[in-house]
Every structure is written in structure tokens, then in C-alpha cells.
Amino acid sequence: MDNISTEMLFAILGILIILSAYFSGSETGIMSLNRYRLRHLEKQDHQGAKRVSKLLERPDRLIGLILIGNNLVNIAASAIATIIGLRLFGDMGVLIATIALTLVVLIFSEVTPKTLAALYPEKIAFPSSIILSFLLKLLFPFVVAVNWITNGLLLLIGVSSEQRVHHSLSSEELRTVVNDSGAMLPERDQNMLVGILDLEKVTVEDIMIPRNELVGIDINEDWKKIQKQLAQSNHTRVLLYRDNMDDVVGYIHLRDALKLLFKNQFTKTTLIRAIKELYFIPEGTTLNVQLLKFQHAKERLGLVVDEYGDIQGLVTLEDILEEVVGDFTTTMTPTTSEEVNAQPDGSYLVDGSATVRDINKEMAWNFPTSGPKTLNGLIIEYLEDIPEANLSVRIAGYPLEIVDVSDNMIKTVRILPELYVENDKEK
Structure with missing residues (x-):
């Protein structure tokens, strides 16, 4: 080192600081990447995304490589800074070099590049992956040896290096992603997506028409009164009961009543024969489950019953869909x-x-x-x-x-x- 000029040592020190900044920024950039966008770009045949994805297949090796390079250049920079300090300031140069190098590394090799990489991870990660891929091949035996030692230490505390972090989101995390999408998704689309996520938390009791508000027709009433009620009904499916709502016998679709009317067969007897069997829903059923049950059973409405079989209310397929898309303009129920x-x-x-x-x-x-x-x-x-x-x-x-x-x-x-x-x- 005595044969190397001080100016040359300063130049080498500058190069080492730049290399340290590169390793620090690369680590932050790659780790800050949105994994789902990365997968999307990879499917779009983006070469940078493919390289980064390959590196992330073994994050232990990637981190090991970056830390090896970063620590190597930082230690070398520390040694050179010490020599420069001794030449310029004598024995006090060690202290001065330590303080000065700490500030320089902190500002130019840590905070600045990492902040830049966190703000623009793709612009940093994709180009740097070219150099990192080359270095991984070049230093592969050394990286594997270091990983072997560190993985052994991890095993001692019960952590396996083969464990992988699965980047799956919970429904709450997905809800946060949707709400934070901002201008990327229209507000209506955000509400619909959140509505879908909410189906697993909302039960049929939350959206049902309560029992005291159910409207139906007593089949024991006078025939003319029944005809009038059918004609004035606001619903295409009408509940039919005997004497009171506790004795519901089924429902009639107005389309079936019209068919009987056109055939001149519209009587109380034929109306009773056209009654459709009711579908019952246990209370506490979540909407996502009930939506699938409606689909499998090919039903559009059902009566919610408690553990004793007592009717609690009525839920329709439209009620569940409205939880996702909002109220339909054709609804006759009060909003x-x-x-x-x-x-x-x-x-x-x-x-x-x-x-x-x-x-x-x-x-x-x-x-x-x-x-x-x-x-x-x-x-x-x-x-x-x-x-x-x-x-x-x-x-x-x-x-x-x-x-x-x-x-x-x-x-x-x-x-x-x-x-x-x-x-x-x-x-």
C-alpha cells in the first residue's frame, strides 16, 4: 500500500463506496418489488422480471450473495480509509477516518440508494439482476458454503432453509389492496370487489326480510280476495300460507298463475297444485355459502329458520347479489x-x-x-x-x-x- 499514491487510494475508496451503494440498493429494490406485479410481468415475457424471479427462488442465496459483496467492499473501504487517515492526520487519522467513512457510507451507500430503490424498485432491481446473476454464478461455491453454515445455524433454532414464504393474501389484506388501489380502479368496481370479500363475513340474518315484514297470501281466504292480492302483488314470487305465516305451504310464481289464467284453469284448486316447495336456510349461513347453495339447488329464494325450525325471515338470490353490485333499480323493498x-x-x-x-x-x-x-x-x-x-x-x-x-x-x-x-x- 505504501507504493500507492493517496490520490489513487481516494479513487479506490470512491469505487468501493459506489459498489456498496449498488449492493444496498439492489437488496432493497428486489425485496421491495410487488410479487404479484412481478408474476404478471414474468407472464408477459419481461426478461428483467424473469431474472429477478429466478433469483428469488432461493432468497437465502440471493441475500447471501448481496451481503458477501456488501461486507467485502465495506471492510475494504474501511481499511483504505484508515490508511488515508494515517497518512493525512497521523495517529488521529484512525478516529477521523472512522467517523468520516461512517457518515459517507451511511449517506451515500445506505440511506440514499435504499430510499431510491424503495421508491423505484423495478428501475433498480431489473438492471441490477444482470450483474447479480453473473456474480452468483461466479461466486456460487463461496455463496453455497456460506449458506450451508448459516442454514446449519438456523436448524439449531428450529428454522428450515427449505421453508418458503407463500405470498398469499388474506381477505382482509385483499380488502386493503382494493381500497388502496385509488385511481387504478373506479370506486364502483372497488365497492363490488369489497362486497365479494364481505360475503364470507355477512350471514343471511344480516340481509333477510324479517318475519314480521313478510308478505304472503292466506290460501284459506275467499277466492276473489286471493285473486286481487295476486294481481296487486309487487313480487313475482308470492308466499302462500294457511291462517298465519307459521304455516307456510310454499310459494307461487306469477308466471304459473298467468299460464293457468290463459288456459281458463285459474281456480283455487289449480293454484294450490301449482304451489312450489319452499327452500329452507339455517340461520348463521354466510352469504358466500348460501350463494353456492342457491346455485346448486337452482333456487332463488329461501326461508331462514332457527334451530327450532321457526321462520325468521326470507332471503332471495337478488338480496345476495345486491350485496355485491348494489341495489337494483327494480327492487320494490325500501332502501x-x-x-x-x-x-x-x-x-x-x-x-x-x-x-x-x-x-x-x-x-x-x-x-x-x-x-x-x-x-x-x-x-x-x-x-x-x-x-x-x-x-x-x-x-x-x-x-x-x-x-x-x-x-x-x-x-x-x-x-x-x-x-x-x-x-x-x-x-
Whole structure:
């Protein structure tokens, strides 16, 4: 080293710092790549993506190669910086060289290249993979030897080098990816994808028409009254029962009734013969499971029953599809926006029978959904009593005023979300 000029040592030191920056940036760039985009580019025959994918098949060897190169150049740079320090500053040169090299490596070989690689991983990883692939072949025996030693140490603590990280996403992670897609996906498409993911969390009780709201026709009624009810029905499939809804016998499709009418065979007897058998759904069934069951059974509606066989409500195929694509314009049932009425003072009058989940979805509120399904049930469970009108209560931070109570049910509730926001800011 005595024969090498100080200027030459500075030049070598600069080259080593650049090499250190290369190894640091390459490591961050490759590890920061989006694995799913990488697979997509690989399928598109992108050569850089193919090289990186091959390197990532054995991440232990890739990391070993990068760290070998990085530590080698850093140690060499430290030795050369020490020599330069001794030449320029004598015995104090060791301390000065250590401090100066630490700052230079930290700024130019670590923080700057790694930040750049994290921001533009593809621009860094794909070109650098050419050099890394060459170095891996050149230093393969040395890399394997180092990996063999490190893998042996890992085995001592119960970690196998053959274990691979499977880049699979949970439904919650997929939901985050969809929500963070921004302008890449229209908002409607994002809502549909999130709706599909939500099918496994939502049960039939969350979307069913509750039993007390079911509409049907009593087949023991006068024939003329039955005809009138069929003619005025808002639904193509009509439930038929005897005396009360607890004794449902089936349903009739209006198309079948029209066929009988055109054949001049439209009587109570022929109507009863045309009744279709009902399909029953156990409570607690998730929507993704029920959608498949509807498909396999070739059914479009079913009655939700509890463990005792009692009817809890009605679910249709359209109800499940609306959870994905949103409400159909042809629906005859009231939507949440019709159950939530904005008032001039900023409050909202909400129907007590509105489901908590639909209210949250429509208004972006955060009422708890793990308990009762309706706003009426939520308030009654919270108070543990049927309240009187003009009572105020705060649930999940939202101030509620009970406006109307009748028939042992809360009919109308006033919600003041502005006070919730103010209270949240104070916290």
C-alpha cells in the first residue's frame, strides 16, 4: 500500500463506496418489488422480471450473495480509509477516518440508494439482476458454503432453509389492496370487489326480510280476495300460507298463475297444485355459502329458520347479489336512503326497523353489528328495556333521541352525527 499514491487510494475508496451503494440498493429494490406485479410481468415475457424471479427462488442465496459483496467492499473501504487517515492526520487519522467513512457510507451507500430503490424498485432491481446473476454464478461455491453454515445455524433454532414464504393474501389484506388501489380502479368496481370479500363475513340474518315484514297470501281466504292480492302483488314470487305465516305451504310464481289464467284453469284448486316447495336456510349461513347453495339447488329464494325450525325471515338470490353490485333499480323493498331522512338541522330521522349494517353502509357510520340486526334491537339491548319517547342515549359515540315508540317497538330515532364528530375531535 505504501507504493500507492493517496490520490489513487481516494479513487479506490470512491469505487468501493459506489459498489456498496449498488449492493444496498439492489437488496432493497428486489425485496421491495410487488410479487404479484412481478408474476404478471414474468407472464408477459419481461426478461428483467424473469431474472429477478429466478433469483428469488432461493432468497437465502440471493441475500447471501448481496451481503458477501456488501461486507467485502465495506471492510475494504474501511481499511483504505484508515490508511488515508494515517497518512493525512497521523495517529488521529484512525478516529477521523472512522467517523468520516461512517457518515459517507451511511449517506451515500445506505440511506440514499435504499430510499431510491424503495421508491423505484423495478428501475433498480431489473438492471441490477444482470450483474447479480453473473456474480452468483461466479461466486456460487463461496455463496453455497456460506449458506450451508448459516442454514446449519438456523436448524439449531428450529428454522428450515427449505421453508418458503407463500405470498398469499388474506381477505382482509385483499380488502386493503382494493381500497388502496385509488385511481387504478373506479370506486364502483372497488365497492363490488369489497362486497365479494364481505360475503364470507355477512350471514343471511344480516340481509333477510324479517318475519314480521313478510308478505304472503292466506290460501284459506275467499277466492276473489286471493285473486286481487295476486294481481296487486309487487313480487313475482308470492308466499302462500294457511291462517298465519307459521304455516307456510310454499310459494307461487306469477308466471304459473298467468299460464293457468290463459288456459281458463285459474281456480283455487289449480293454484294450490301449482304451489312450489319452499327452500329452507339455517340461520348463521354466510352469504358466500348460501350463494353456492342457491346455485346448486337452482333456487332463488329461501326461508331462514332457527334451530327450532321457526321462520325468521326470507332471503332471495337478488338480496345476495345486491350485496355485491348494489341495489337494483327494480327492487320494490325500501332502501336505506328511504329509511334515513336528512333534516335541516343536520340530524337524521331513522326508521327503527332499519338494519344496523345497512345504516353503516349507507351513512359511513360505525354502529356495532355483532349484536342485534336492527336499530330498534340495538337500542333495546343497550337499555335492557323498551324505552319511552323523548329519551336520549349515546351508542358507539352517536347521540340518539328516541322520537316514536309504539307496539313495543322503537319506530323512529333521531341521530345527531355532528355531535359525534365534535366529541371525537375533543378526544
